[in-house]
Every structure is written in C-alpha cells, then in structure tokens.
Amino acid sequence: MNRNLFSLAWRETIRSAYWGKSLATSLGLGFLALYFSANFLFLGIFIPKILAEEFPNIDPVSKFNSILLGYFAIDLLVRQLMQKLPTVSFRPLLVQNVRRPQISHYLMLRSLLSFFNVLPFFLLVPVTVSMVANAHSGFEIFSWFLSVVILIFSNHFLAIYLKWRFNDAEYQFFILLAAFAGLFALNHFGIVDFSGALGKLLDLILVSPAIAFPLILLPVLLYMLNFRFLIGRMFLNMITTKQKEEKIRDYSWLDRLGETGRFIALELKLIWRNKRPRSIATMAIVFLSYGLLIYKDTNGHEPPEFLFILGGIILVGMFSISYGQFFPAWHSNYFSMLMCQRLKMKQFLRSFYMLVTVISVTSYFLTLPYALIYPKVIYTHLAMLLYNLGINVPVIFFIGLYSKKRLELNQSSVMNYQGVGASQWLAALPMMLGPIGLFYIVKLAFGTTAGYIGLGLVGFIGILCHSFIIEFFSKQYRKQKHQLIANYKNS
C-alpha cells in the first residue's frame, strides 16, 4: 500500500475512533475495551483448568479445538452488529489519481485495524502457552497457532463480505441469525457435526503440521471475494442510499389531539423513519423479555429487592431512558427552524411527556405476566412506573438543557457513539441508581413495603406537579435556546 494511503488509514483510525469523541465517551469506551480484554485474558488463563475439570476423560486441547467453531460463529454475529466498515472513506479517493484496485486493497487492509482482530489474541496466547505447549513440540504448536490465526482473519473477511453484501439492510441480519440458529440446531442434535469436524482438523494439524498450510488459501480466497465485490461496485451509489419509494404511513389521525398531537405525530415519524431511534425502540421491545433473566425462579429464593427495582426501571422505563437521554437532540438537525416558528416550548415538552407516558403505561401492562413468577411485580412495577413518569422525565428534561451534540439520525444505535457526550453517561446513572438508593433509605427506616410505597409516592407527587414542571422547564429551554443552537451547529 502506498505510504500516503497508509497514513490516511492511520489518521482515520486515530481521529475517528478515539480522539473525536468526548473525554467521557473515550473513557467509557476505553473501559469497555479493557474489560473485554481482561475477560478474555482470564478466560485464556483458566480455560485449561476448566476443561480439565469439566471433561476429565477428554484431552483438553482436543476439547478446546472442538468448541472453537462456536466461538467463530458468535464472533461473526458480533462483528456483523458492531464492526464498522470503512466504506465511506473511499469517496474522496475515487477522483484522485489512485487506481481502483489500490483503493480496494486499501479499504480491506484498513478494515483489519479493528479491535475485534486484537481481542482473540488475549485468549489465544495464554491458551497456547499454558495448554497446547505442554503436550506438543515447537513446530506443531506453531502450525496450530498459525491455523487459528488464519481462521480469525478468515472470519474477519467473511464478516466484512457479508456486511458489504447486506449493505445496511437490517432484516438480512435476522436471516443470518436464523441460518445460524438452524446450523446450531443441526450441530446440537448431532445431525451434522460441524464443530467436531473443525476440532478434528485442528487435532490433525497438531499431529501432522503440514496440513495447516493449505488453510492459508481460506483467507486469500475470502480476500479475493471481497476484492472482486468491491472493484465492481466502487461507485458513489454504494454508499448513498438507494432511491426507492418509501411506504408513507399516514399519521393525520393524530391531528385530532390538537397541537400536542401534531408533535406526537412528528415524534412517531422520527422514530419510525430513522434508523437510530428505530433501533432504540426495537431494543426497548426486546428488553421487555429481560424479565425472564431477572425474575427467574431460583428454587424458592426470591431475588434481592434491588433486582426488582432495576427490573422495573428496565422493563417499564427502558424506552424513556434510552430515548430520553438524547432529548432534545433528536430534533437537533432542524432545531433552528423550530426556534423560528410560532411554537410553544410547552407543547414541545408536553408531547414528549405524553409519548413517554403512553409507552411506559403500555410497557407496564405488557410486563404484568411476570406476576405469574412473582406476584409482587404488580406493585413493584407500578411503583417504578410512577417513579419513571414523576421523577425520571423531569431528570431527562433537566439533562436535555445541557444537550451538546447534534445527532445523526440515520446510523444504527449499536455501538454508535456519535452525539454521545458526558451528559449521556451521567444521565443513565441517576435514573438507574436514584430509585435504588431512595428505596433502601426508606426501607431502612420503615421496611420493604414502605420502600415501594415511597418510590410510588414520590413519583405520584411528580406526576401531580407535571404541568408545573413542564412550565418550569419550558422557561429554562427558552433561556437555553441560543446555547443549544450553537452546540448543535458546532458539533
């Protein structure tokens, strides 16, 4: 690769992934990276022991080999969700004096600079040193290690090929997921033993290392596949959205709700027609099933109280928290236009309040079936519903006053840190920890039931005062208007 292109790739990585973000986001991301690296490292160190204890009759190396396929499958799915493609970066190169093959090579080598290609080594190196090295000679170890590395990079190129192919069509990920589930079932019920096959191959490499060398063809072939795909498609329309007729849903029935209805209709269109809010809404729906994890019947033992509160927040308030933490930045793209209109701040805030109320109440009723596992969910969730509407919504309004960044609406929200600033990281904490803290203080003084009553009561008072709260914040937002406009313009 040309030296110019190399420095371009380097700058792009440094400036987009790390420095471009706010300090809090960088710290948060850095923490996550460290956390996962540490997890993999520990897993790598303890895996020989775990395998030896769980499967005393099987050679641990062979067992490890046979579960590797599972790892690669999960890796492929996670990469589909999170790994970023360097697609956009080729646009300025197209008209420069760089040949298309060179741009393709550049894009692919550029894609290798990813955390997902570093992470597996935290596991692989300790496993190689502590487990494989015990039983095998130097050359065998080397070829085994090399084979696994080759598989990692093959997985990388397979992942980006699929991702390029799917080109942001969300539903195709679910097709992939279904295909994987099917393969998993075939494997699990012993119809076709995929993972055993890969395990045997790796076992064989440890016996006769020469078998490893044809493996190198795999990433090379996948690279060629990507290369051919890119060369044929490296035009602007690869990144610009396809011009298709949109299905336009009619929301005019909401006009009957008057001025507030008009803004609710706008919010609904915002959520439905833009990728980022849509994926937040989808996540909120998926999280309704989170209760199955929290409220599982652990042979007669009730989970601790804070899990009920946390469950209440997540199940009832997931949407308000994850959507609300970006309030009012959802409207950041056209915020100055709104500020030129004869528009009452009060309606703007009230429509958000109403939207959140409707969704939270619906979530409450949808999660009532968890009462079949623990009947107390009926009142713990009710307390959290009241708390969410009475306290968390004003907290959202308050944090929104300091909203700093413009949001790009059309990017998926998974691992998307565009527009995330310190306030978002700080926002989630009081909304999650606040009720837990309050509950334990009241509980300490008056007992468990009083704790829930306390939460519900505080929320209820907040709801009673809602018009006063909206009035108060609409004044604050009017004062903050110029700051918000300037923030959105400069980010």
Add this chain to the structure above:
Amino acid sequence: MIQIQNLIKAYNKEIVLNIPELTIEKGEIFGLVGNNGAGKTTLFNIILDLIVASKGSVTSNGINVRESEDWKDFTGAFIDETFLIGYLTAEEYFAFIAGLRKMSKVQTADFLDGFTDFFNGEILGKKKFLRDFSKGNQKKAGIVAALMGKPEIVVFDEPFANLDPSSQYKLRKLIKDFAAQHGTTFLISDHTLENIADVSTRLIILEKGKIVRDVPKTETTLQEIEAFFKPVVETDLF
C-alpha cells in the same frame, strides 16, 4: 419595519458584524451581498434571534426580538437545509408548518396550488422524504414553506444557490410578485449579483461586518456592484 441599533457581534474579541444603524422599510426587497465571512448569515441569524448579538438591538415591527417571541407571528425564514425536517415528505412538511402557522387544510392546498409552476412537478406527490430530495428541490420546499401564512417579513439566505437556471428566473418573479401582492418585506442575500440586483429594491454591500454601500436600485446598480467585487488589477492567474 426592522430597526437595527448599534449592533455588534464579536467572537473572542474579533468583531464579525458592526452595524451602527440600519432601518429596513416595509415592502422593501432588501438585497445583501458580500464575500464569504462578510457577516450576511450572522446578521440574518441575529434578526431571527438564533444567535445573540454582543451589543445592540434588533426591533422588528416594534418588537425587540430578544425580549418577545411575538415577531414569529409575522416572520418566515429559510436559512439553509437544516430548516427542513429530513424524514418528512414535502406534503407532510408543509402540513406541519401550516399547523404552526394556523392554516387550514383548504388554505394550505390553495396556497400550494399557487406554486405549481415553481415546483415543476418535482416536489409534491413524490413518495420520497425531503432528505432524499436533490439540493435544489430541498431549497424549493424550504422557500415555499417560509412563505406560508402570509408573513410580513421573509428572510432568505442565498435562495438562488443550487437552483437550476429556469427556477432562478421563476424565483425572481415569485419574490417580486409576492412582495407586490402582499406588501411583504424581503431580506435576501446571494452571491449571484445579477439575481440579487434584479429582485432587490435596495442593495447593501457588507464587507468584514460593515456596511460599505447602501443604495436604492437604479439601472446602473448591477454595474456598480460588479465593479465593487471585481479585482482591481486583473492579472493572469494561469
């Protein structure tokens, strides 16, 4: 209609706009020209209370824009494409603005009928969101939306940019007709001297935040401003 008094906008002590006094009369088509960074958009943003001036005041129809929001009742504006809501269709966007401007459905339909020629069949009835429109068509939608509700003051920042040649001619006529019919005051900036000289009744040249020319339009105005912007010594660049 609009009075500007001792207006100064400074960023970190660097003055970007300095207008001691300026009065724009009702029904004037006020044309603003100037090179990049002259302060045109800054001036419009201050008039629309989107940014705060460091000093001085803007009074619109007797209302200080910093103190009351009542000027919004009679002001329409299109500054750039961030004034559009990208995930709406053109119809939905017009309906949204019409709602804010208290226009009924019938009034909106009648109003939009008047722009059939300007739209050239490319705006209405498209199953497309505004974000997928071309730059020129986005601009058309924004311009027409700013005229909704018969505003007394209309602010357009570079309305001619990105429009195709015939649309530019249509827009010139549209602005002049609208002003003649409703007595609307227009504040318009642009880089195409010919367009701005054609539509305006009064021309102002802004340079480094200061007004350096302020003339009513006559037949020689275009030559005058062209002479102003032409490099003094024409050297061969290549």
